[in-house]
Amino acid sequence: MIRIFLVDDHAIVRDGLRAVLSAQPLLKIVGEAANGQELLVQLPNVPTDVVLMDLNMPVLDGLATTHELHEHHPNLRILILSMMTHERTVGELFAAGAHGYVLKNADKAEITTAIQAVAAGKRFLCSDIGLTLLEKILATEEEGAVNSAKDPFRLSSREREILKLVASGLTNQEIADKLFTSKRTVETHRQNLLEKTEAKNTPALIRYAMEQGWL
Template identity: 35%
Template sequence: MSIRVLLADDQPLVRSGLRVIMTDHPDLEVVGEAASGAEAVRLARETDPDVVLMDIRMPGMDGIEATRLIAASCATTRVLVLTTFDEDEYVYGALRAGASGFVVKDMAVDDILAAVRVVAAGDALIAPGITRRLIADLLDRPAPTTVRPPQPVEGITEREREVLTLVGRGRSNAEIADELFISVATAKSHVARLFAKLNARDRVQLVITAYEMGLVAAPR
């Protein structure tokens, strides 16, 4: 079964280029193209895609608001933000709105397509190394004068709190298992329970929760 993709970008050349590229990959199917955030929301509701490849800067409704509306109304659709990482200061807002990750417009085509597949499979796009860079560039704003004490997280165990802290530091399940002296399967189980208890769509939102709760500090 192919992965159904909705392309949302105000530049026709970007959309047509992505469509042509995806045509050569039988596991990917473009089910629609949107030139604005409002059109992306409408088409997402009509076509029920697996992934929306979402630009941020579009006329009218931007990609952040469109992401928020799609995440709220299309339970099975995941949003992959398409952005220029070094310039776009709105990526964090998109992740908070419910996006499952991001791709950079100047990435290799194969990497963008791989990201679509990762997100469609239900995983977060952001790998540990990229997570650290993302947090450093987008969440460290500005450096606080005092360190905020960790906030209580209702409904999770002390072990789950430890796991959430390590997720916030960009650790993979294997790295979490190694640090806590547990099996990878157990680490994965803890992460799955955190998804349910914190109502998080994916690992990206767990990272954000860890930072907002003060469990980890943004890297310097």
């Protein structure tokens, strides 16, 4: 039996969740709260396995409550139920200690699966958000491949940094001192820059960099 504590500031949402989850033989609703503060007050007296919690709530929201639960109730499993889909929000909640994230418009089968997964010690991310993140990753990789094809002389961040310092007129030793590295390392990077861009000398290198918009 998985003991679930519902936390949502909308009573109608809690009523709906209770109706859906109570119909599952292995799930039991043991408590309800309208915000994180109410949860924290009740929790010491209510044995709970999974907190099923909304994100946007008054008094103490889901993120702040997750931090509190992670610190003071480390064995409790936290499943966020929200309509927020931004990856930064999801990432912040997982970083704060949440174990799962599911959208409110998910069907009852996915919500039940999410509860069972986090109760079993696993992490869970609903399929809609997972697919959206995958699409963004693939789009980013495709864009990176296109940019690489357009720019065969892609420079590392350190090479670009050194190129800017070269363009500002600093000597190899001055660049080394500024970057807390050796003069020999700077010389190696400058040589790599010349080879990558096929520039014959420093003025040609700087001119090429300006044409590419690197400076």
